[in-house]
């Protein structure tokens with residue numbers, strides 16, 4: 001898992017609080033592959049903006065998306081990485097962002113999009129400490145979010161799986177991801 005071409009990046013996405021980091025770390029541990037936390041790759045200007053509760057624009061995002069894709073692709077290709085895979089977290093809220101990741105990574109991508117109800121995520125983000133992204137930003141993410149559907153989904157020949165997270169433990173989510181990627 002995931003079966004694909006020789007090198008694959010698995011991008012775990014969704015709005016804040018969906019469990020990207022939690023699930024991404026489990027996936028990476030199970031696949032014995034490198035894990036990249038996308039949030040630490042933002043330029044300072046982006047972090048300053050988000051810390052002030054200002055949503056990023058598309059222009060703020062392109063360079064960040066490219067950087068995390070290239071780093072994840074490089075890690076999937078490291079000679080000592082027998083899994084030929086890496087896992088990276090990134091909100092990847094819009095279809096266009098997922099396409100930009102693919103174009104930048106230049107390798108096989110699998111997108112795991114975690115989503116749920118606004119109220120659940122507000123509660124989760126409110127309970128998170130030490131992160132620049134505060135609960136007041138979740139609304140702006142929901143305003144632009146495009147959950148993968150139709151041709152983007154693996155069952156229709158695409159490279160995305162979309163998973164509703166409510167009431168599921170990280171381990172249950174891991175099992176569902178493995179099942180959907182088969």
Ligand SMILES: Nc1ncnc2c1ncn2[C@@H]1O[C@H](COP(=O)(O)OP(=O)(O)O)[C@@H](O)[C@H]1O
Nearest residue numbers: 015016017018019020021022124128168169170
């Ligand atoms: N499946 C889950 N069930 C309950 N709580 C979870 C689950 N996954 C993550 N959490 C908790 O939700 C919060 C956000 O998780 P995190 O992995 O940081 O999400 P993200 O990276 O998407 O912001 C954390 O407090 C985490 O412990």
Ligand SMILES: O=C(O)[C@H](O)[C@@H](O)[C@H](O)[C@H](O)COP(=O)(O)O
Nearest residue numbers: 014015016017039056091133141
């Ligand atoms: O888990 C989170 O706290 C967020 O999802 C976080 O990852 C942030 O939103 C992006 O790094 C900024 O990018 P967007 O503005 O595109 O979500």
